[in-house]
Amino acid sequence: MALWIQITTGSTDPVYAQLINQISRAIAQGLLKTGDKLPAVRKLASELVINPNTVAKAYTHLEQAKLVVTKTGSGTYVADIKIRSADAAEINVLTERMDNIIARAINLGLNRNNLANIFKSRLEKFSDKNHKSGEENE
Amino acid sequence: MRFLALFKKELREAVPWLILATLLLLAISWFMIHMKAYDQSRWHYNAISNGKVIDTYMIFRTDIMLESAVLMFFTSIGLGLSVGIRHFWVPDFTRTWQFLIHRSATRSLILSAKLTAAATVLLCLSIAWLLLAGYAHISERVIVPPESGIVGLGIFYAYLGFIVYLGTALCALTTARWYTTRMFGLFFVFIMFMIILSPTNFTFVFFLTVFFLAVLIIQIYETFLQKEF
Amino acid sequence: MSETILETKGLTKYFSNKAALENFDLQIPRGCICGFVGRNGAGKTTAIKLMLGLLKPTAGSSEMLGCDSMSLTPKIRQRIGYVTEGHRLFRRMTIAGLESFQKPFYDNQWDYKFFAEMIDYFELSKKQKIKHLSNGQRAQVSLALALAPHPELLIMDDPTMGLDPAIRRQFLQGMIRLIMQQGRTVLFSSHILSDVERVSNQIVVIDKGRLRAHCSIERFRESIKKVKLSFAKTVPAHIDIEGLLNCRIADNELELILVGTPQEKITRWAASAGAENYEIVPMNLEDQFIEFTEPKKRGKLFQWENN
Numbered sequence: 001m002a003l004w005i006q007i008t009t010g011s012t013d014p015v016y017a018q019l020i021n022q023i024s025r026a027i028a029q030g031l032l033k034t035g036d037k038l039p040a041v042r043k044l045a046s047e048l049v050i051n052p053n054t055v056a057k058a059y060t061h062l063e064q065a066k067l068v069v070t071k072t073g074s075g076t077y078v079a080d081i082k083i084r085s086a087d088a089a090e091i092n093v094l095t096e097r098m099d100n101i102i103a104r105a106i107n108l109g110l111n112r113n114n115l116a117n118i119f120k121s122r123l124e125k126f127s128d129k130n131h132k133s134g135e136e137n138e
Numbered sequence: 139m140r141f142l143a144l145f146k147k148e149l150r151e152a153v154p155w156l157i158l159a160t161l162l163l164l165a166i167s168w169f170m171i172h173m174k175a176y177d178q179s180r181w182h183y184n185a186i187s188n189g190k191v192i193d194t195y196m197i198f199r200t201d202i203m204l205e206s207a208v209l210m211f212f213t214s215i216g217l218g219l220s221v222g223i224r225h226f227w228v229p230d231f232t233r234t235w236q237f238l239i240h241r242s243a244t245r246s247l248i249l250s251a252k253l254t255a256a257a258t259v260l261l262c263l264s265i266a267w268l269l270l271a272g273y274a275h276i277s278e279r280v281i282v283p284p285e286s287g288i289v290g291l292g293i294f295y296a297y298l299g300f301i302v303y304l305g306t307a308l309c310a311l312t313t314a315r316w317y318t319t320r321m322f323g324l325f326f327v328f329i330m331f332m333i334i335l336s337p338t339n340f341t342f343v344f345f346l347t348v349f350f351l352a353v354l355i356i357q358i359y360e361t362f363l364q365k366e367f
Numbered sequence: 368m369s370e371t372i373l374e375t376k377g378l379t380k381y382f383s384n385k386a387a388l389e390n391f392d393l394q395i396p397r398g399c400i401c402g403f404v405g406r407n408g409a410g411k412t413t414a415i416k417l418m419l420g421l422l423k424p425t426a427g428s429s430e431m432l433g434c435d436s437m438s439l440t441p442k443i444r445q446r447i448g449y450v451t452e453g454h455r456l457f458r459r460m461t462i463a464g465l466e467s468f469q470k471p472f473y474d475n476q477w478d479y480k481f482f483a484e485m486i487d488y489f490e491l492s493k494k495q496k497i498k499h500l501s502n503g504q505r506a507q508v509s510l511a512l513a514l515a516p517h518p519e520l521l522i523m524d525d526p527t528m529g530l531d532p533a534i535r536r537q538f539l540q541g542m543i544r545l546i547m548q549q550g551r552t553v554l555f556s557s558h559i560l561s562d563v564e565r566v567s568n569q570i571v572v573i574d575k576g577r578l579r580a581h582c583s584i585e586r587f588r589e590s591i592k593k594v595k596l597s598f599a600k601t602v603p604a605h606i607d608i609e610g611l612l613n614c615r616i617a618d619n620e621l622e623l624i625l626v627g628t629p630q631e632k633i634t635r636w637a638a639s640a641g642a643e644n645y646e647i648v649p650m651n652l653e654d655q656f657i658e659f660t661e662p663k664k665r666g667k668l669f670q671w672e673n674n
Contacts, residue, residue, distance in 0.1 A: 009561030012649030014588040042547055049539050051400055052547060053568040057585070139471035140441070147457065147468055233455040236421060242445035242472045367421045 004031070007048050015050055019058035027067055027078055029126045038068060038076040140243045144251030152221045152259045159217040160266045167206035167270050174202055175279040182281065202274055203284040203292075210267055210292045214260065214299030221259055222306025225252050235367045249362045253355075256303045264296035294344075301347060302327055304354040311361045323357075326350065372397045372520055372552045373418060377427035380413050387413040388576045391427065395554060395569070400546055402567035402584070403556035406660055410576040411556040415524050419449060432520065445473050448518035452525040454509035456497045462486060462508055463493035469512055476516040485511040489537075503534045514541050521545060523555035527562065535559065539566050560652045564588075574660045590627045591655040595620060596642040608636045613658055624658045 005022050007015055026032045038044075041059065045052035059076050062068045069079045105115050178198060201207075238248060271289040274280050308323030330350045334343045371394045378391040388410040395401050403411050416422040418429045420436040429436040434443045456465060470477045486493060489507040497505060506526065513521060521542070527535040539562060542553045557563050563570065563584075570587050572580040580587060591612070598619045606614055606621075610628035614621060621642075625633070637645040650658070 007565070009565050010651050010653060012651045014585060014652075015564060016585055045543060046540075046547070049536060049543055049565060051543065051566050051568050053399070143468050143471040147460075151459070233453070234457055236416075236449070236451055237455060237457075239421060240419060240444060240447075240449045242441040242443075244441060364423075366423055367416075 005044070005048060007050060016054050016058045016061070019050075019055065020061050023058070023062060024065075024067060032078045034078050034080050036078045038078070040075060140241070141247055141251055144241075144243065144248055145255055148225060148252045148255035149258060151224055152255055155217055155220040155224065156259045156262055159213050159220075159263055163206075163209060163213045163263070163266055164270060166209055167203075168273070170205045170209070171202055171270075171274055171277070172279060174205065175277070175281065178202075178281055179279070198282045201285050201288045202280050202282060203271065203288050206270060207288050207292055207295070211295045211298075214263060214295045215302050216299075217260065217263060218256070218299035218302035219306055221256050222303040222310065225256065225303075226307045226310035239367050245363050246359060249359060252307075253304075253358075257300055260296045260300045260303070263299070264293045267292040267296065298331075298347065301330065301351055301354065304351065304358060308354055308358050308361065311358060311365060313361075313365070323354065326354065370396055373429075373431050373554065375414075375418065375427065375429040378414070378417055378424055378429050379426040380410075380417055380422060381425045386576050388417065388573075391573075391576075391578055393571065393578060393581060395552065397550055397552050398546070399569050400542060400553040400555070400567045401569040401571055402563035403554065403571050403573065404558075404560065404563055404656060405556075405573035407558075409573045409660075411573050412524055413576075414573060415522060415554075415556065419447070419522065441472075445476065445516070446519040448513040448516070448521040450509055450513045450521070450523040450526045452528040454502075454505045454526075456505060456509060456512075458498035459496065461494055461496050462491060465497065465508070465512065466493070466515075469515075473516040478515050478517060481517075482511055482515040485514070503530050506530055506534055507537065510538055510541050514545060517545070517548060517551075519551060521551070521553045521555075523553070525556050525558065527557065527559065535562060542566055560656055564652045572656070572659060579659065588652065588655065591650065591659060592625045592628065592633075593648040593650050593654075593658070594623045594625060594633055594637075594645055595648055596623070596637055596640070596645040597621075598641060599643055603640045606640075608632065613661055626659070 004026065005019065007018055009015070011018065013021070023032070023038070032038075038059065039047075041052050041055045044050075045055045048055075059068065059070065063070055063076070067079055068076050070076045102115065105118075110118075239245065241248070268289070271284055271292070275283045302324075305323040305327035308326075309321055312320055312322065314320045314322070327350070330347065333346060373393070373395040375391050375393045378388060378393075379386070380388045391410075391414060393414075403414070405411050413422065417424050418431055418436055420439045423437065431439065432443050432446060434440060439447075457468070460468065466482060483493075486508070489504065489511070491500070491504060491507065495504075497508070500508065510526070513523075523538075523542075527538050530538075542555065543566060545551050546553055555563075567584050570580065570582065570584045571578065572587075582590075598621065600619065602616050602619060602621045606623070608623065608625065608628065609632055610626045611623060612626050613624040616622075633645070633647075
C-alpha cells in the first residue's frame, strides 16, 4: 500500500509536505477510502528511508486537517469524510490558490475555455464516491 | 580482553619484520659460524701437519660468534627502527589512528599494547640468538664454543633494539617540526650509544640504558596521552 | 536516560591563530537524527573531533552522554559509534579479523547475527582482506562494524563522501534502522543535502567556525524564502526588510532572500516599497543552504552579469 508514495529529495517541497500532499490526494482520488488503514509510521519510514518523526508529523498534520484519525494502539485510519466540512477560512485559501492558478494560466496564453476543459479533465481523475457529502454541504 | 585484542593486532603488524630479521640473522650467522669454524680447523690442521709450534691463542683469539654478534647488533637496531616506524609513523598505517583511539580503551592501554608487542618481538629475536648460540655449542664443527659473555651481549643488543624502537616512537609522536626537536627521540638514543660504546664498566652501561629507557617511556606516554588526532 | 545526549558550551578551537571553531554552543536531544551541514572548511570535522576527544579545545567544553569529552571513559566510548569519511581500517586484516578485534571493546553489545547479515547483504566474504576491498565495500564494512554494537550515539563524519547512490542509501537505511531502536541518536555531517533532508529531523548549519542555525529541518525549510518583486520604475535604493540575507537586482526586478520573515511583513514591505507584485519562489534545501552560507554583502546591492 505504501508503494504509491514517492519521495523526491532535492525538490522544492519539503519531505513532510510531499507526504501530506500525496496522502491527501490519494484520499481525494478515492485510492484510500474511509476506514482504510495507513501504513504504520515505522514501516513507512523504513520503506521510504525517511525519519519516522517526519512521518509522524505528517500524520499529525493530516489528523489536524481531519483527513485521518488515530486510534491509540491500533493505527491511523482514513477519517469518515462525512464528518469533514470545509469552513469559510479553508474555502478562502482554496479560492486564493485557484486565483493564482487562473492568473498564471492566463499569462501563459490559455483562454477560459481551455482552462475549463483542463480543469474538468483533471476533476474526472478524482472519484466522486467519497464526495456525496461535500456536494450536500454546498 | 581489550588488551589482548590490541596486543594481537600490534604483534601481527610487527611479525613480518621479525621474520625478516630472524631469517637474516639465522641464515647469515649460520653461514658465518661455519666459515669461521672451517677456517679455524684448517689453520689448526695445517699447523699440526706442518709440525709447527702454533699459537693457539692466535687461532681462537676471537669468539666463534663475534661476527654474528655484530650482525645481531645491527639486526636488533634495524628491527627496533622498523617496528617503531610500522607502529607509529607510516601515514598509510597511521591514518587508522582515529579508529584506534576511539576504541573503548584508555590511551595508555593502547600504547601499552604497542610497546608490549614490540618488546615481544625483540624477545623473539633474542630467542633466535640463543638458538644460534645453542647450535654453536652443540655443533661438532665448532672447536671452541662461544663464551657466555658474547651470548649475553647478543641479548643485550636485543634490549638496545627495543630502546631504538622507543626512540623511533617518540620521534613519530612528537608534534615538533623536523628541523627543531622532532628527531630528539632518536638523537637521544644516539647519545646513549656513544656513551655505552666507549670502554666502560658494564654495570654502569646497563644502568645508563635503564635511565634512557625510563626517560623515553615517560616521554612517550606523556606525548601520546596528550596528542591530538 | 537523560534528554540531552550531547552538549557543548562555548567550544572553541584555534589552529595556530586561526579559528576553526568559535563559541560553539550546541545541545542535541536524545532520539533525533541531526544533520551537520556546512561548506568545506566550515568546522564540521573540527567540531566532531572535539566532541570525541580527539582534539583538545582551546576554550569551552563538550560533553557526550554526560561525560566530558576530554576524559571519555572506555565504558562511555563503547556506547558511541564513530565513522569517518575514507573509512580507514586496518588494511592487512580480514573482515573476520576486524570483527574479532572489535568484539572485546563492546562487552556484551556485539550483535553477531546482525553483523553477519549485513556482510552477507553486501555480498562480501568475511575472509576478504580490507586492502582488497573497493572504497564502497570498505564503507559497507565500516557501517556494519559501527552498527553491530547498536550504539546509543552514532557519529558519522561525511560517511558517504565519494560513494555511489546505492551505498549512500544503505547508510541512510542503517541510520533509520538504528533510530527506531529506543533512545538512539545519530549525528552525521554531509554535503549531500538531499540525504540530510531525507533522514534528519534536526539540522545544524556551521559556517566559518560558527553555529549559524540549529532547528528542525521543517523550520529551516520554512524560514528561508526567496521573494521576487517587480517594480514599475526602479528598484528602491535602500532595502530594509527584516531578515534580509541577500538581494539581487536585474532591471526592474528585485530578488530577496529572507530568513524568518513573517508573511505579513513581506506583504507590507512590498507595498511600502511600491512593488507592482511579488511572488514567493519555492526553493529546495540545497538552494536554501547556498543562500544561507553565501558571503554576506549586507545592505549593498549587487548586479547580475547581464549579457
